[in-house]
Amino acid sequence: xxRIAVLTSGGDAPGMNAAIRAVVRSAIYNGMEVYGIRxxxxxLLSADFVEMDLRTVGDIIHRGGTILRxxxxxxxxxxxxxxxxLENLKTLGIEGLVVIGGDGSFRGxxxxxxxxxxxIGIPATIDNDIPFTDYxxxxxxxxxxxxxxxxxxxxxxxxxxxTFIIEVMGRESGHIALYSGxxxxxxxxxxxxxxxxxxDVCEKVVTGLKRGKLHTIIILAEGAGNAFDVGKKIKDIxxxxxxxxxxxxxQRGGTPTAFDRILASQMGGKAVxxxxxxxxxxxxxxxRGELVVTDLEKILTxxxxxxxxxxxxxxxxxx
Ligand code: ADP
Numbered sequence: 001x002x003r004i005a006v007l008t009s010g011g012d013a014p015g016m017n018a019a020i021r022a023v024v025r026s027a028i029y030n031g032m033e034v035y036g037i038r039x040x041x042x043x044l045l046s047a048d049f050v051e052m053d054l055r056t057v058g059d060i061i062h063r064g065g066t067i068l069r070x071x072x073x074x075x076x077x078x079x080x081x082x083x084x085x086l087e088n089l090k091t092l093g094i095e096g097l098v099v100i101g102g103d104g105s106f107r108g109x110x111x112x113x114x115x116x117x118x119x120i121g122i123p124a125t126i127d128n129d130i131p132f133t134d135y136x137x138x139x140x141x142x143x144x145x146x147x148x149x150x151x152x153x154x155x156x157x158x159x160x161x162x163t164f165i166i167e168v169m170g171r172e173s174g175h176i177a178l179y180s181g182x183x184x185x186x187x188x189x190x191x192x193x194x195x196x197x198x199x200d201v202c203e204k205v206v207t208g209l210k211r212g213k214l215h216t217i218i219i220l221a222e223g224a225g226n227a228f229d230v231g232k233k234i235k236d237i238x239x240x241x242x243x244x245x246x247x248x249x250x251q252r253g254g255t256p257t258a259f260d261r262i263l264a265s266q267m268g269g270k271a272v273x274x275x276x277x278x279x280x281x282x283x284x285x286x287x288r289g290e291l292v293v294t295d296l297e298k299i300l301t302x303x304x305x306x307x308x309x310x311x312x313x314x315x316x317x318x319x
Pocket of ligand 1: 010108
């Protein structure tokens with residue numbers, strides 16, 4: 001393999017730049033030429049390629065977002081779009097591609113690999129909803145951002161003895177809510193995976209305050225209900241003042257944590273090693289501290305399990 005390309009696709013995540021850097025430098029170290037494709041699959045269709053050298057990835061390991069930018073492309077999913085993508089890769093003589101993104105991006109990678117382009121996926125999404133990896137790039141940074149924000153909210157919550165509902169990202173999964181909630185010592189964590197009743201939530205608020213708690217912190221994944229509705233219902237039932245903070249996109253940004261940089265560097269290096277040894281249609285994951293290689297198809301047909309034990313523990317520790 002003489003020439004490869006790298007792209008970032010789907011939602012951005014802190015640490016994507018560290019992964020790009022690792023892919024580029026490992027490839028060059030192994031005697032390959034590397035192209036960056038701007039704006040994900042959209043750039044693959046418009047031939048928005050840029051040749052990468054050692055310096056183009058200098059000074060980016062600490063930066064959030066992605067220097068290659070990212071986009072979504074409906075056209076890429078069409079037969080004509082796929083043809084155009086293959087043609088653009090062929091024109092430049094690109095034989096291998098590293099796709100840094102989430103499960104949608106991996107669907108695209110599978111299609112390319114079926115058509116003869118060696119592809120390797122690197123999981124990058126703050127949601128951490130990809131199976132066969134304990135962590136995806138960006139998750140650790142996102143939960144640390146939530147923890148930092150909640151530390152500040154806790155000060156005002158205590159001063160005013162209020163109940164705060166903090167909405168975090170996660171339309172379909174509660175991983176951010178669970179991990180940040182446990183790290184924050186939140187009284188209640190609400191996630192789409194575990195049903196709850198507003199009456200139970202209220203009971204916990206009331207008993208906590210009766211026992212002398214000065215405030216209540218509720219972390220709510222966006223897929224587990226509307227934060228303002230939950231806040232209003234708690235006020236209506238308990239009579240306590242509630243306040244709502246929606247953290248929104250700030251969870252996506254910021255300088256990646258050391259953990260995310262190390263994870264991204266390892267995964268980027270491994271992706272190049274896999275391409276070099278002739279493998280395709282695989283994802284590099286990180287399970288129990290070790291890099292693990294899994295078929296991309298398996299990633300898409302498996303649901304990431306929600307850590308119920310950790311959820312139980314968070315409940316026990318917040319009594
Ligand atoms: P993520 O990778 O974060 O899950 P998306 O789901 O938006 O993000 O997917 C990113 C891009 O991957 C889409 O805009 C599209 O170009 C490509 N993609 C998604 N699904 C498919 C598919 N079934 N076939 C080909 N390409 C796909």
